[in-house]
Amino acid sequence: MDTNYHAHQTPQFRVLSDRQIEKLYEATLECLNRTGVRVLNAEARELLLEAGARVDGMRVHIPPYVIQDAVAANPRSFTLWGRDDEHRIQVAPDQVYFGPGPTCTHFVDPQSGQRRKTQRRDPGLTARVCDALDNIDYVMSLGLISDVTSSLAPVYEFAEMIANTGKPVLPWAYSTQNVSDIHQIALAIAGSEKTLRQRPLFALFSTFQPPLVHTDEDVANVLWAADHDVPIVYLGGGSAGATAPVTAAGTLVISLAGALSGLAIIQLKKRGTAVCIGSVPQPMDLRTGRPSYGAPEMSLYSAAMSDISRYLRVPFMGTAGASEDKGLGLQAAIESTLQVILSGLSGATLVHDVGFLDCADIGSLEMLVMTDEIIAMSRCIMRGIEVSDDSLMLDLIDRVGPAGHFMAEEETASRCRAEIWAPKLMDRNGWDGWKAAGSQTMKDRIQARLHEILAAHEPPPLPKQVAERIESILQQAEAREEAQEAKG
Amino acid sequence: MDWNRMGDALYDGKVDEVAALTKQALDKGHTAQEVLNQGLLMGIDKVGKDFKADLLFLPEVLRSGKAMHAGMDVLKPLLSESEGTALGTFVIGTVKGDLHDIGKNLVGMMLSGVGMEVVDLGIDAPADKFAEAIKEHHPQIVGMSALLTTTMDEMETTIQALKDAGLRDKVKIMVGGAPVTQDFAEKIGADGYAYDAVSAVDLARVWLQS
Ligand code: B12
Numbered sequence: 001m002d003t004n005y006h007a008h009q010t011p012q013f014r015v016l017s018d019r020q021i022e023k024l025y026e027a028t029l030e031c032l033n034r035t036g037v038r039v040l041n042a043e044a045r046e047l048l049l050e051a052g053a054r055v056d057g058m059r060v061h062i063p064p065y066v067i068q069d070a071v072a073a074n075p076r077s078f079t080l081w082g083r084d085d086e087h088r089i090q091v092a093p094d095q096v097y098f099g100p101g102p103t104c105t106h107f108v109d110p111q112s113g114q115r116r117k118t119q120r121r122d123p124g125l126t127a128r129v130c131d132a133l134d135n136i137d138y139v140m141s142l143g144l145i146s147d148v149t150s151s152l153a154p155v156y157e158f159a160e161m162i163a164n165t166g167k168p169v170l171p172w173a174y175s176t177q178n179v180s181d182i183h184q185i186a187l188a189i190a191g192s193e194k195t196l197r198q199r200p201l202f203a204l205f206s207t208f209q210p211p212l213v214h215t216d217e218d219v220a221n222v223l224w225a226a227d228h229d230v231p232i233v234y235l236g237g238g239s240a241g242a243t244a245p246v247t248a249a250g251t252l253v254i255s256l257a258g259a260l261s262g263l264a265i266i267q268l269k270k271r272g273t274a275v276c277i278g279s280v281p282q283p284m285d286l287r288t289g290r291p292s293y294g295a296p297e298m299s300l301y302s303a304a305m306s307d308i309s310r311y312l313r314v315p316f317m318g319t320a321g322a323s324e325d326k327g328l329g330l331q332a333a334i335e336s337t338l339q340v341i342l343s344g345l346s347g348a349t350l351v352h353d354v355g356f357l358d359c360a361d362i363g364s365l366e367m368l369v370m371t372d373e374i375i376a377m378s379r380c381i382m383r384g385i386e387v388s389d390d391s392l393m394l395d396l397i398d399r400v401g402p403a404g405h406f407m408a409e410e411e412t413a414s415r416c417r418a419e420i421w422a423p424k425l426m427d428r429n430g431w432d433g434w435k436a437a438g439s440q441t442m443k444d445r446i447q448a449r450l451h452e453i454l455a456a457h458e459p460p461p462l463p464k465q466v467a468e469r470i471e472s473i474l475q476q477a478e479a480r481e482e483a484q485e486a487k488g
Numbered sequence: 489m490d491w492n493r494m495g496d497a498l499y500d501g502k503v504d505e506v507a508a509l510t511k512q513a514l515d516k517g518h519t520a521q522e523v524l525n526q527g528l529l530m531g532i533d534k535v536g537k538d539f540k541a542d543l544l545f546l547p548e549v550l551r552s553g554k555a556m557h558a559g560m561d562v563l564k565p566l567l568s569e570s571e572g573t574a575l576g577t578f579v580i581g582t583v584k585g586d587l588h589d590i591g592k593n594l595v596g597m598m599l600s601g602v603g604m605e606v607v608d609l610g611i612d613a614p615a616d617k618f619a620e621a622i623k624e625h626h627p628q629i630v631g632m633s634a635l636l637t638t639t640m641d642e643m644e645t646t647i648q649a650l651k652d653a654g655l656r657d658k659v660k661i662m663v664g665g666a667p668v669t670q671d672f673a674e675k676i677g678a679d680g681y682a683y684d685a686v687s688a689v690d691l692a693r694v695w696l697q698s
Contacts, residue, residue, distance in 0.1 A: 105637060105667050150638045174638070209587055241547060242590050286545035288684065289594045361666060 007391075010384040013345035015304040021311045024249065024304075028256040029064040036061035037212045037261045041219035047268040060261075067260050070267040076313045078231055078274035080138065081199040083189060084166035084460050089137050091203075091231070091276055093310045094347050096382070097137035098340070098375050100126060101322065101353030102157075102172050102205060103144040104363035108327070110454060115327075115362055118143030122363065124160035125454065126355070129365050131165040132457040135375035138168040140205065142355050142363030152477050155181040159470050162189065162201070166460040170233060170352075172205040175217060176224040179204060181477050183228060188469040189462070197229040203276070208236035208258045210243040219265060226270040233317050233350065234262040235278030239291040240301075242284040248301055255279035255305060263314070276350055278317030279305050290359050294324035294335040303346035310347060318348025321371035322356035328366045328443060332357060336371050344378040366443075369450045373425040380421040425449060489513045491526050498531035498559070499538075501551025507558040520566035524603075528559045532602055540686065546594070553601020560603055575602070576696045579621045579659075580631040581609030583642040588635035591665060591685075595631065598685040599692060615642075615649035622655045629692055632678075634665040643668075644676040660695050664688060 016024070039045050039060045051069075054061040077092035089097050107118040110125065123141035130136040141157040148156045155178055158171040162185060173179045182202065190196035204225040206218045222232050238244025238254035245251060259277035266273050281301035285292045292298065302318045309316035320339035325332035336354075343351045353360070354375075355368035396411055406412050425445050427434055434440075440448070462470075494513070497505040506528075513523045535552045538544045544552075578599050582592045589611045600606040607625050609617050618630060630650075634640045643663055650656040660679040663672075673681035680695070682688035 144637060146637060153638075213587075215587060239590065246547070284546075284590075286547070287542065289546050289590060291590075 007388040008384060008386045010382055011345060012347065013303055013342055014307055015300060015346070016307040018311075021308050024252055024256065024308060025312070027249075028253050028260060029067055031253055031257045032062045032067060032261055033064060034061070035212065037214060037257065039214045039219065039261075039265070040216040041214065041223070043223060044214065044219045044265045044269075047265060051264075051268050062261055062264060066264050066268075070260070070264040071312050071314060073267040073271045074263060074314055075272060075274050077315075079199075080168035080203055080231060081201055082165065082167040082169075083162065083201065083462075087137070087167040088199075089168055091274070091315045091349055093313055093315055093349060095315075095349055096344055096347055096351065097349065098320065098351045098354055098371075099136055099138040099170065100130065100140040100142045100355040100363070100368060101319075101360065102140045102142070102170075104142055104356065104361055105144055105146075106358075106362045107143045108357070108362060108364040108366065110365050110450060117146040118363065119147050120145050120156055120160065122160075123157045124164045125365065126363065126368070127161040127164035127167075127169070128457055128459055129368055129450065129453050131167060131459040132453040133369065133372040135372045135379065136167070136354065136368070138170060138350065139165050140170045140352060142365075142368070149478060149481050151175070151481060152178070152181075152474075154178045155185070155474065155477055158182045158202070159185055159474060162186070163462050163467065163470070164459045169202045170205045170350075171202055172207075173221050176220050177477075177480075179221050179224050179230075181473060183230065184473045185470050188466050188473065200229070200231050200274075203231035203233050203274075205233045205235070208234065208262050210236050210238040210258055211254050212257060212261075214258075214262060214265065219262075222262070222266055223269050226266050226273040229270075229273070231274035231276070232266060233276045233278055234259060234266065235280065235317050236262075237279035237281040240281070240283040240297070241286075242289060242291070244281070248297070248304070251281045251283075251301060252304055252308070255281045255301075256308060276315040276317050277309065278350070278352075280319045280353075281305060292324060293319070293322040293353070293356060293359055294331070296338060299339050299342040302348060303342055306343070306346040306348045309349075315349040317350040317352055318343045318346070319353045320344075320348075320351045321354030321367065321374070322360065323367065324357075324359055326358050326362070328357075328364060328370065328446065332367055333370065333374075333442075336367070337374050340371060340374045341378040341381065344375070344382050365450055366446050369453075370425070370442075370446050373423065376421065376424070377426075489516055489518055489523075489527070491530065494527040494559075495531035495534060498528065498552055498555050499535055501548060501555050503551075503555045503558045506555040507562055510559040510562040514562070514566070520563045523559070524563055524567070528556055528563075528603065532556050536602070536686075536689075550597050550601060553597055556601055556603055575604050576629065576692065577605040577607065577625055577627040578629045578631060578692060579607045579609065579618065579625060579627040580633070581613035581618060581621075582611040582633045582635075583639050583646060584612055584614040585642060586634050586636050586639035587611045588633070588665070591635070592631075592633035595633070595664065595682075595685045595688045598689050602689055602693075604692065615646040618646055619650060619653045619655055622650070622659060627659055628696060629662055630659045631662045631664065631688070634663075634668060637667055640665075640667055640672065643678070647677050662688065662691060 049055045081088045107122045122143040126142040127139045130139045145153045154173045186201045236258045238251045240251040244254035282298035320343040323332040323335040354371045494509045663678045
């Protein structure tokens with residue numbers, strides 16, 4: 001037996017040394033204690049005060065032990081369920097899952113290919129496409145619906161998504177009323193409160209505001225979720241040079257300080273609530289001031305955040321498949337590839353924003369389909385190389401011998417699928433074969449695959465009475481909004 | 489006076505040096521108006537041109553803006569009332585319910601960088617905050633920023649509130665933010681729209697000249 005030997009080592013992209021991670025964590029603890037955070041929610045300030053924080057107006061200075069406690073209280077691993085058991089995911093450091101992002105103002109119409117305002121059906125289409133794609137593991141909406149009562153948009157989004165996928169869904173919310181409606185919908189599907197608590201069908205996606213601000217609404221939402229055992233993703237992240245210092249290290253401190261102080265609030269509300277912290281740390285663009293999703297630094301900083309999260313054993317939400325391109329072009333392919341491979345190799349747990357274009361402003365199903373293939377390629381690399389007596393195949397080599405060939409051997413046939421990845425979209429035909437197959441470009445193939453999914457893919461159907469229950473939850477929400485409107 | 493030196497200091501964003509050179513120019517007998525036109529404005533124009541030509545980056549431009557401001561602070565007491573406000577006062581804020589402020593800050597800093605007086609109302613600013621600011625600061629222009637579909641309508645509400653308060657016609661209203669469009673600006677009765685900070689500055693200058 002070989003000692004101290006791993007037959008299977010997966011490649012890893014590590015950005016920070018152990019000592020650097022500790023220094024960043026310690027700096028973050030110092031920042032939270034010295035500078036503190038602005039907490040706009042009264043209940044959260046109260047919780048922090050009781051735990052030992054110093055509260056000065058809205059400003060809360062959090063001592064290190066409160067943060068360290070929260071990190072210890074957070075489950076290192078938790079399960080998110082889909083409507084079908086098959087698609088549950090284990091949210092834990094070192095697991096890597098990919099999914100779309102939320103709330104794009106615009107959506108690329110799958111029929112016309114034109115950018116337009118996001119419509120009610122779009123999150124459902126997104127969910128259906130995610131459901132069909134092998135390398136997309138959970139669902140977010142890719143669009144903020146523009147043609148419904150605007151304060152209810154997150155609820156409609158969730159209703160559309162959950163009806164169109166068996167995979168876990170990550171909704172967001174404007175208000176606790178939204179979270180409560182979403183929870184009602186999940187209850188209608190789960191059947192009972194108990195089942196939903198044991199097998200959560202969704203995690204609430206919420207954001208903090210860099211630098212160092214927790215908004216009233218977002219905090220109220222996560223407190224509500226914690227109270228109901230709903231898992232939470234709490235994400236924010238400085239834009240280097242704008243909402244964070246211009247240096248990478250300073251930006252990481254801002255990102256981590258926001259995430260960990262949020263984690264503390266949640267754990268103080270209900271110890272043991274399942275939380276995945278998140279961050280989209282990126283540089284601002286030097287010409288426009290926009291946060292740059294497409295920047296290589298975004299992948300570098302995110303990988304560093306993965307390193308830190310792995311050290312803390314807190315699951316982390318990263319970012320990939322999000323381009324600054326205005327349509328599905330060369331830039332989108334380049335940026336998506338770099339992001340996917342680096343977030344895969346750095347081991348972010350829930351990698352989101354797949355399908356974004358134009359700095360989170362356009363949702364694109366084509367981008368989603370293309371990136372699915374990129375994820376497949378990167379998963380092939382993440383697998384690494386198995387070096388074992390079995391995989392060295394010296395007996396086979398001896399049997400086939402010099403000048404022989406391996407193609408028709410039993411081992412080759414039985415293991416080819418596991419060993420060699422077969423692309424779905426990448427073309428590897430010879431010239432004549434390619435012509436015979438219709439001389440299609442990559443974009444043609446992406447569109448063909450997208451339309452095939454939209455036309456033929458059937459997500460697990462919702463039972464009729466559940467669909468009716470959801471419809472009535474939406475109607476009640478509308479009636480409530482109307483009544484509130486009338487009241488002024 | 490070595491206006492080039494002043495221009496260079498401004499270009500390099502040397503705040504203290506620009507203030508010192510401004511004082512020096514006054515000591516040498518130049519009028520405040522001369523220092524403004526020959527020194528500061530010439531210098532900041534070159535910064536603006538080079539930014540548009542991609543030779544300078546935003547943080548560098550904003551530094552120059554700060555230096556410009558340091559010079560303006562020296563000149564302001566000497567410029568007569570009308571000259572002092574010739575560059576205009578601009579009230580800007582992110583409307584109620586909206587917390588996005590990177591773009592609003594950028595617009596504010598750019599305007600202030602070309603010498604305008606900028607009053608920043610911060611984020612989540614309700615209509616009456618805009619009204620108060622108009623009464624207090626007498627701006628020529630009011631700018632509103634919104635990044636969310638849900639808060640865009642707050643711009644219309646604010647304009648209506650200014651009408652009700654009899655303040656609408658005292659100011660020009662400029663709107664912006666990622667989801668805002670020219671059409672939307674016209675629909676809600678704003679006077680103009682600018683898609684980024686540079687065009688906001690250009691539009692403000694056009695308005696102030698007329
Ligand atoms: C950074 C960011 C945030 C940060 C804000 C940090 C901060 N301090 O501002 C955080 C994380 C806190 C955040 C929170 C939220 N955000 Co946000 N955010 C963005 C993002 C990625 C960039 C905005 C930005 O800073 N751009 C850079 C600046 C320089 O550009 P700009 O703001 O457009 O400004 C320029 C011009 O528009 C113009 N301009 C701006 N203001 C003005 C004013 C005047 C008078 C003029 C003339 C011109 C002008 O000039 C500026 C400079 O060139 C956008 C996506 C996008 N592409 O816009 C989403 C985005 C705007 N957010 C969105 C949403 C939904 C939210 C949240 C609800 C939750 C979420 N999904 O994250 C919360 C809401 C919080 C709230 N109540 O306001 C959606 C909006 C959808 C919609 N149509 O309603 C977007 C499109 C992205 C997305 N897919 O989620 N967000």
